Amino acid sequence: MASVFRAAIERMAGYAPGEQPQETGWIKLNTNENPYPPSPRVVDAIRRAAEGRLNVYPDPDASGFRRVAAALFQVDPDWILPANGSDENLTIITRSFCDSGEMIGYPYPSYVLYESLAQIQGSHVVRLLLNQSWNWDSAAAADLRRQLRIFFVPNPNSPTGTLWTADQLTELLPDNGVLVLDEAYGDFPAHPHRGELLRDARFDRRLIVTRTLSKSYSLAGIRFGFSVAHPDLIAGMRKVKDSYNCDAVAIAAATAALEDQDWMLQNRARILATRDRLAAALKAVGFCVTPSETNFLWTTHPTGRHQAIYEQLKARKILVRYMKFANATADGQTLDGLRLTIGTDEEIDRLLLALTEIVASL
Numbered sequence: 001m002a003s004v005f006r007a008a009i010e011r012m013a014g015y016a017p018g019e020q021p022q023e024t025g026w027i028k029l030n031t032n033e034n035p036y037p038p039s040p041r042v043v044d045a046i047r048r049a050a051e052g053r054l055n056v057y058p059d060p061d062a063s064g065f066r067r068v069a070a071a072l073f074q075v076d077p078d079w080i081l082p083a084n085g086s087d088e089n090l091t092i093i094t095r096s097f098c099d100s101g102e103m104i105g106y107p108y109p110s111y112v113l114y115e116s117l118a119q120i121q122g123s124h125v126v127r128l129l130l131n132q133s134w135n136w137d138s139a140a141a142a143d144l145r146r147q148l149r150i151f152f153v154p155n156p157n158s159p160t161g162t163l164w165t166a167d168q169l170t171e172l173l174p175d176n177g178v179l180v181l182d183e184a185y186g187d188f189p190a191h192p193h194r195g196e197l198l199r200d201a202r203f204d205r206r207l208i209v210t211r212t213l214s215k216s217y218s219l220a221g222i223r224f225g226f227s228v229a230h231p232d233l234i235a236g237m238r239k240v241k242d243s244y245n246c247d248a249v250a251i252a253a254a255t256a257a258l259e260d261q262d263w264m265l266q267n268r269a270r271i272l273a274t275r276d277r278l279a280a281a282l283k284a285v286g287f288c289v290t291p292s293e294t295n296f297l298w299t300t301h302p303t304g305r306h307q308a309i310y311e312q313l314k315a316r317k318i319l320v321r322y323m324k325f326a327n328a329t330a331d332g333q334t335l336d337g338l339r340l341t342i343g344t345d346e347e348i349d350r351l352l353l354a355l356t357e358i359v360a361s362l
């Protein structure tokens with residue numbers, strides 16, 4: 001039977017998210033979730049929302065949420081657009097700014113979902129290759145700027161955990177398009193920004209910052225994210241989103257989560273302390289570790305046996321992310337390694353014990 005799909009869909013492989021085992025007993029360090037629960041105020045807000053008026057549609061603009069998010073970024077509420085998870089931010093942006101046949105760029109290695117979004121849209125995708133210090137070549141960036149409608153840049157980046165400066169990022173603003181800073185990990189750097197970049201004139205009001213509640217706010221199970229950008233951009237993006245893209249329970253949870261900054265910051269501090277301890281211990285048993293500004297570590301081992309390490313951890317019910325990036329260099333080399341989410345101290349102790357045994361037997 002002939003395919004009934006659009007050619008673009010027929011051709012694409014589809015994005016493969018990290019494994020989500022549904023049974024208990026796993027130490028789950030593969031998709032950068034927060035190991036700590038959300039604020040009790042979030043759970044209260046969910047209960048109240050569930051006991052409230054679920055028979056009517058939610059506020060299509062999530063006005064209360066927008067006010068709280070706007071205050072955090074020191075902007076007006078019309079700079080905020082809520083979304084059903086940050087991946088929906090990225091979908092709305094792709095549909096808003098890039099036609100089929102036009103071009104989307106992103107640094108590589110980074111978040112390959114951008115590539116799937118471009119494929120669904122029928123857009124072309126170009127990778128800006130990163131070098132060994134996880135930076136790009138300025139001349140290559142200048143060349144891309146002329147062609148792109150959207151430049152997606154995770155900052156801090158995944159899987160490397162590295163952060164680019166505002167000066168570096170100015171090299172990526174498309175001449176005739178938008179620069180999207182995907183700040184899924186934006187609360188973890190030593191000095192998180194609170195909207196300064198959005199007011200930086202060098203970005204010509206064509207910068208969009210995306211945030212998620214999934215990582216720093218411990219709410220991956222509730223789908224919620226938001227975009228922050230100049231109201232002219234937000235007004236156009238609002239036409240693209242589903243009217244009721246965020247449900248009443250999620251809006252209530254996300255609002256309460258942003259209101260309890262202390263809770264988020266305490267968990268963040270614990271995670272950063274555990275991360276630094278893990279980084280030192282990994283180096284002591286021979287791993288190379290990229291300094292991280294996030295809640296995960298990118299690590300490689302001199303033996304290069306990353307897939308074997310991943311599998312042996314999995315056999316012990318410890319799940320980490322084995323990542324492999326084909327054509328990661330100009331001469332077509334593949335790059336691989338392990339991305340380790342920072343769990344609780346107990347989880348990280350078990351990981352370290354297992355890794356120490358595994359590398360001793362390689």
Ligand SMILES: *Cc1c(COP(=O)(O)O)cnc(C)c1O
Pocket residue numbers: 032084085086087088111154158182184211212213214215220224225
């Ligand atoms: C986790 C993540 C997202 C998506 O977050 P959700 O809100 O859970 O959809 C987006 N971008 C990057 C780089 C991420 O790591």
